[in-house]
Every structure is written in C-alpha cells, then in structure tokens.
Amino acid sequence: xxxxxxxxxVSHRAQMSATLTSSFQSLCRLSKFQHSLITTPIFYVNxxxxxxxxxSAVLADAAHRWHVLKGAQPAVFSTGTDEHGLKIxxxxxxxxxxxxxxxxxxxxxxxxxxxxxNISYTDYIRTTEKRHIDLVTTIWSRLYxxxxxxxxxxxxxxxxxxxxxxxxxxxxxxxxGNKYSLESGHQLEWSSEENYLFRLSxxxxxxxxxxxxxxxxxxxxxxRHQVMKWLSSESLEDISVSRPRSRLTWGIxxxxxxxxxxxxxxxxxxxxxxxxxxxDCPHPWxxxxxxxxxxxxxxxxxxxxxxxxxxGLSPPQKxxxxxxxTLGMTKMSKSRGNVIDPxxxxxxYGVDPLRYFLxxxxxxxxxxxxxxxxxxxxxxxxxANNLGNLLQRVTSxxxxxxxxxxxxxxxxxxxxxxxxxxxxxxxxxETLPGQVDKHYEAFEFNKGxxxxxxxxxxxxxxxEHCKPxxxxxxxxxxxxxxxxxxxxxxxxxxxxxxxxxxxPQSSQEALSRLGVGSxxxxxxxxxxxxxxxx
Numbered sequence: 147x148x149x150x151x152x153x154x155x156v157s158h159r160a161q162m163s164a165t166l167t168s169s170f171q172s173l174c175r176l177s178k179f180q181h182s183l184i185t186t187p188i189f190y191v192n193x194x195x196x197x198x199x200x201x202s203a204v205l206a207d208a209a210h211r212w213h214v215l216k217g218a219q220p221a222v223f224s225t226g227t228d229e230h231g232l233k234i235x236x237x238x239x240x241x242x243x244x245x246x247x248x249x250x251x252x253x254x255x256x257x258x259x260x261x262x263x264n265i266s267y268t269d270y271i272r273t274t275e276k277r278h279i280d281l282v283t284t285i286w287s288r289l290y291x292x293x294x295x296x297x298x299x300x301x302x303x304x305x306x307x308x309x310x311x312x313x314x315x316x317x318x319x320x321x322x323g324n325k326y327s328l329e330s331g332h333q334l335e336w337s338s339e340e341n342y343l344f345r346l347s348x349x350x351x352x353x354x355x356x357x358x359x360x361x362x363x364x365x366x367x368x369x370r371h372q373v374m375k376w377l378s379s380e381s382l383e384d385i386s387v388s389r390p391r392s393r394l395t396w397g398i399x400x401x402x403x404x405x406x407x408x409x410x411x412x413x414x415x416x417x418x419x420x421x422x423x424x425x426d427c428p429h430p431w432x433x434x435x436x437x438x439x440x441x442x443x444x445x446x447x448x449x450x451x452x453x454x455x456x457x458g459l460s461p462p463q464k465x466x467x468x469x470x471x472t473l474g475m476t477k478m479s480k481s482r483g484n485v486i487d488p489x490x491x492x493x494x495y496g497v498d499p500l501r502y503f504l505x506x507x508x509x510x511x512x513x514x515x516x517x518x519x520x521x522x523x524x525x526x527x528x529x530a531n532n533l534g535n536l537l538q539r540v541t542s543x544x545x546x547x548x549x550x551x552x553x554x555x556x557x558x559x560x561x562x563x564x565x566x567x568x569x570x571x572x573x574x575x576e577t578l579p580g581q582v583d584k585h586y587e588a589f590e591f592n593k594g595x596x597x598x599x600x601x602x603x604x605x606x607x608x609x610e611h612c613k614p615x616x617x618x619x620x621x622x623x624x625x626x627x628x629x630x631x632x633x634x635x636x637x638x639x640x641x642x643x644x645x646x647x648x649x650p651q652s653s654q655e656a657l658s659r660l661g662v663g664s665x666x667x668x669x670x671x672x673x674x675x676x677x678x679x680x
Contacts, residue, residue, distance in 0.1 A: 166654070169662050170215045170643045173636075174579035181430040182213035186225040187438045187446075188271065188417050191252035192233045195259045196478065197486040197516060198439065198471050201504050205468060205589065206437040207265045208505060211647035212586045213434070214266075220430055224421040225260060226271035227253040231309050231410035232389070235396040245396045249274055259488055264497050264650055269421045273413060278420045279398050282413050285425055285457055287401050294345045294456040300386040301338035308332055309410045310445075315380050330441060342388040342406060349452040350382045356451055356461055364447055365589065366510040369440065369467035373447045385449065387412045415450045418462075425457070432460040435589070443467045466589045469513045478516075486516055494518075495677065498649035499525040505591040505648050522677045529652070530674040532602045533641070536609075537656050540634050543669045545614050551624050555631040556661040564626065567611045568633055574601050575637040582644045595648060598641050605637045635660060 171178070186206045189199050203225055210223035229249040238245040253272055260267065271278060289295045302311045305327050312327055312334065320326050325334040354377050357364060364370040388406040391399070397407035418436065422428035438446050443465070451461035470477070473484045491500050503521045506528075508514045539545065546552035563569045578601050585594035609630070617627035639660050642653040652673055659667040 166643070166646065166657070166662070167215055167217060169657075170646075171217060173640060174643060176216055176579055176583050179213045179216035179218040181434075182210065182218035182221045182223075183418075183422060183430045183433045184210040184213070184223045185418050185421070185433060185436050187436075187442060188226045188228040188273065188414055189256055190228045190231075190233070191249050191256075192237045194252065195256050195488065197488050197491070197504075198478070199256070200259060200263055200488040200500075201471060201508055202437055202439060202468065203260055203265045204263065204501050204504050205466070205508070205591070206435075207267075208501075208591055208647040209435060209437070209586070209589065211266060211650060215643070215646060216583075222269065222421060222430060223267050224269040224271055224418070225256075225265065225267045226269070226417065227256055227273070228410070228414045228417075229253065229272055229274045230397040230407075230413055232306055232394050232396075233309065235394065236306075238396075246274065262489060262492055262497065263501065266650075271417050271421055273417055275420075278417060281420045281425055282398050282408060282416050283401050285416055285419070285453075286408060286412075288425070288458075289344070289453070289456055290342075290401075292456065294348070295342050295387060296345070297340065298343050298384075299338070300341045300343060301336070303334040304337040305330065305332045305334050311337070311386055313380060313383065329444075339386070339390055339393075341386040341390070342400060342403075343384045344387045344412070344453070344456075346385050346449070346452055347382050349455055350377060352455055353377055353382075353448060353451060357447075363461070363463060364465050364467070366467070368511055369443055369447070369465075372443065376444065376448060382448075411445050411449060412453065415445065415453060418450075419459070425459075428459070433462040433464075435464040435466050436462050437466045437468065437589075440467045440469055466510065468508065468510050468589075471508070472513050472515050475515055491518075491521070495521050495525060496675075498652045499529060499674070502529060502595075502649050506595045507592070509592065510589060525674060526676050528599055529649070530672065530676050532599055532606065533645075533652075533656075534673045536602055536606050536634070536638060537659065537673055539606075539609060539614075540631060540638060541659050541666070541668050541670065545618050545627070545631060546668055547618050548621075548624050551628040552631075552666070555628045556635055556666045564629060567608050568630075571604055571608045571633060571637060574604055575633075575640050578640060579644065586647065591648065594644070598644050601637065602641055605634055605641075609634060 184206050186202045189195065206223065210221060214221045234245050234248060238248040241248060257270055303317055303325050304311050308327060308330050316328050317334065318326050318328050326332065327334060357370065357373055357377065362370050364373055387409040388400055389409060391405050391407050394407045397410060398413055400406040400408055418433055419425055419428055422431050436446055446465050454461050472478065473486060476484060478485050499521060503524050506524060507520065563572065578597060581597050582594040612630045614627055614630050617623045617630065639657060639662065642656045646653040656673060658664050659670055
C-alpha cells in the first residue's frame with residue numbers, strides 16, 4: 147500500500163508537470179529545449195548539510211525546472227553524496243562507527259533536506275552504490291588500457307580535508323612554519339608514495355581550446371579567467387589518482403591491483419556519467435550544466451574534462467561556479483558557531499520564501515551575506531505585498547460580480563487596450579518571457595526575478611489606475627471591468643509560470659487559483675503569511 151501511494155504521488159506530480167509545461171508553452175511561446183542534464187556537486191558526508199549546500203541544490207533545481215517547462219526530453223537532474231575517502235575513514239573512526247554507517251546517516255540528512263526544500267531531482271546518487279562502483283572500475287580500466295594512467299612515484303604537499311595534492315602555486319607558508327592551501331586555507335602534510343598517475347600534462351592544449359570556445363563553457367567570467375590563468379601560467383603536471391590501500395581502505399580498489407585505492411576525486415566526478423547510464427553510450431550527454439561551488443572549480447574545469455577527453459567522451463557544455471555564503475560578512479564555520487541550519491530556516495519562513503531569498507540574493511560572482519531580516523523583508527515586500535496582494539485582488543469575489551464576464555476574463559487571450567497604461571503593460575508582459583529566459587539560461591536568476599517583480603509592480607499600478615473595484619459597482623461598466631481583469635490575469639499567469647522554477651509550490655497554487663488546470667478559485671486566503679514582529 148505505501149508503494150502504491152508513492153506511485154500515485156509520482157503520477158500526480160507528472161500530470162501536474164505536463165499541465166504546467168503545456169500551458170506555459172502555449173502562453174510564453176519560448177523555443178523548446180531538446181534535452182537536459184543538470185547536476186549539483188555530490189556532497190561530502192563528513193558533516194551535516196548547511197545553507198551553502200542548499201544553495202547549490204536550489205540553483206540547479208531552478209535550472210532543471212526551467213528546462214522542464216521548456217519541454218526538455220529527457221530532463222535529468224542529479225544530486226547525491228560523495229562517500230569515499232580518507233576524511234570519511236577518519237571521521238568514522240572518531241565517531242566509533244563504520245564508514246558505511248556514517249555515510250548512511252549523513253546521506254539521509256542531505257536527502258531529507260532536499261526533499262524538504264522541494265528539490266526535484268530525478269536521481270539521487272551515492273558513490274557507494276554498485277552501479278557507480280562498476281562504472282568507475284570500467285572507466286579506470288579504459289584509461290589504463292589507453293595509457294593515460296600509469297604507475298609512478300608521487301610526492302608533494304597533500305590536503306586531507308580537500309583530498310588532493312597541491313602545486314607550488316597553490317601553497318602559502320604559514321607564520322607557524324606549516325604549509326597551507328591558498329584556496330581552502332587547510333593545513334598540508336608532505337606525502338611521498340608510489341601511486342597511479344593520470345597524464346594530465348597531455349591535455350593542456352585540448353583544455354585551452356575547450357575553455358576558449360564560444361559560447362564559453364565556464365561561467366561567470368571571473369571563473370573562466372581563473373581557469374585560463376591555471377592553464378596558461380601553471381605547469382600542468384600529471385596527478386595522482388590512487389592512494390596506497392595501507393593508508394586508505396575506504397574506497398574503490400584499483401582493478402587488478404588491490405594494494406591501491408582509486409583517488410576520491412576521480413571516483414566522485416564520474417558520478418555524472420553514472421546517472422547517464424552506460425559509459426559507452428550515455429544519454430543525455432554531454433551534461434548541460436554542472437553547478438559547483440567556487441572552491442571545487444579546479445576539479446570540475448580541469449581534471450573532469452581531461453578525464454572525459456581521455457575516456458573518449460565530450461566535456462560538459464557548461465560549468466557554473468557560484469560564490470559562497472557568509473554570516474555577518476564572516477565565513478561560516480562550526481568552530482565560530484555561525485553555521486545556518488537550512489531545515490530550521492525552512493521551518494521558520496517556509497520553503498518558497500527561503501528559495502526565493504537564496505536565488506534573489508545569491509550570486510555567481512560575489513559571496514552573499516545571509517541575513518534573516520532580509521529573508522523576512524523579501525517575504526513581505528516581494529511575495530506577500532507584490533505577488534500575493536495582486537493575486538488577492540484579481541481573485542476577489544467583489545471584482546467578479548457577473549459570472550459570464552468573470553469566466554471570459556480568466557480565459558481570454560484577446561485584449562481590449564483601452565489606454566496607454568494597458569498598452570504598456572501588455573507590451574511588458576509579452577516581452578517578459580524572452581528577457582527572463584535569457585537570464586535564467588545564464589544562471590542569473592536574480593536578474594530574472596527582478597524583471598518579474600517589476601512586471602508585477604506595473605500590474606498593481608495598472609489596477610490602481612483603472613480602479614476595478616469602482617467598475618465592479620456599476621453594471622454598465624462590467625465589460626470594461628472584464629477587459630481590465632483579463633489583462634491583469636494573463637500577466638499574473640505569465641509571471642507565475644516564470645516564477646515556477648523559483649517558488650514552485652506557491653506559483654502552482656497561484657496558477658490553480660487563476661484557472662490553470664482547474665476552475666478559477668475566488669476568495670481564497672492569502673498566498674503568503676507574513677512573519678509577525680519582523
């Protein structure tokens with residue numbers, strides 16, 4: 147019975163998605179998207195999820211939902227957890243449990259958060275799954291047989307938290323005499339081992355050509371410039387892709403050499419191929435966009451495309467590198483006690499208001515500062531006052547005194563432009579989908595949101611100008627009332643379709659009230675509840 151119930155929920159969601167996609171395409175008339183593969187990074191299970199993890203997931207989720215609305219088939223969206231490596235092996239030892247028990251516990255926390263935040267992933271992958279282990283083993287053998295992996299001695303400064311060796315250009319000397327990573331700030335240790343190495347040095351020219359192609363596969367520009375700097379000014383040395391089994395047992399054994407474990411980053415990066423199926427004929431492929439934090443850009447923009455090129459596969463179409471979140475302009479960390487619990491924030495403000503805040507205030511280029519006061523401000527000003535009040539107005543029973551006129555207002559696509567205000571609003575509404583599409587495809591969701599909010603403000607001003615509440619009191623002017631409401635309603639429908647990737651639950655509810663997939667609903671409670679004393 148529980149299984150049947152879950153199938154019913156999935157079926158209902160698919161039905162609603164099909165209705166939204168069909169209605170959206172007939173109203174907004176954007177070019178259809180062919181296929182889509184959007185991914186988050188897979189999150190390391192050495193600690194519980196924080197607001198930065200949720201931001202990555204919401205950013206990728208918004209892109210996936212947008213492509214679904216544009217008719218992408220298939221539309222794959224993957225997230226999950228990275229579960230191998232020395233950090234997890236050590237963390238499990240400290241906590242007195244097995245690595246697998248630790249992975250099960252923390253991975254379930256990520257999944258619970260993403261479900262609570264309405265992240266519409268189609269595949270939740272864990273690197274301890276058999277399907278992934280089998281694929282990584284196959285890929286390793288392919289790279290070894292092609293001569294891109296070889297055995298040799300590797301020594302250098304190693305960061306345990308980052309699970310990587312660092313080049314001299316990535317290291318700084320600390321005042322305490324220790325070495326530190328320039329990028330992460332983590333302390334390093336010297337390591338000298340016999341490892342398997344990947345011939346990264348063979349791919350400099352191919353990587354440069356890939357980065358320089360148009361459209362550029364790395365966004366924003368600051369990230370592209372950083373990758374170009376790495377490729378142009380640094381020595382691109384071969385990298386270690388294994389660790390001795392004597393040091394690292396928690397990982398995938400190297401095929402035909404059980405004395406070594408596959409390096410966690412090679413293992414983890416190929417999760418993107420696992421969710422696409424076969425290593426020989428993945429579909430969809432190449433990835434439409436990898437959404438990653440700026441701290442793991444090097445792995446995704448240099449190592450990953452090189453691994454793919456060596457495997458005979460196309461590199462990703464786009465890598466989206468986003469900035470981080472601070473609190474009080476200070477980096478969040480457990481030691482400072484300033485980590486934001488995303489589940490607590492969802493409980494306090496609601497799913498959609500938190501998603502809205504992250505996508506409007508977050509940035510690819512600059513770190514965002516998390517402020518609860520700002521979450522509440524946007525909930526009140528943008529969602530409750532601008533969007534919510536407009537919905538309350540056009541679905542008020544007082545503005546629908548005549549059933550016949552009301553019915554036509556909700557279904558009409560023909561406008562009687564009675565003055566310049568109506569003409570200007572219709573022009574704004576008709577050009578809005580194209581503007582928003584441009585921003586969304588560039589992962590500039592904040593700019594797309596601003597365009598939508600401006601249109602909603604213009605619609606509210608239009609109603610103030612036309613005063614439909616006055617027209618409703620005069621039966622001789624009900625035809626004029628119908629024309630005013632028809633323009634406001636279709637504009638509100640358009641805005642809610644465009645907001646669906648941002649606030650999916652609220653926009654779907656608004657569209658239902660406006661008669662999309664159901665009969666119009668009048669006199670309903672406010673869509674958003676304000677937070678008292680904020």
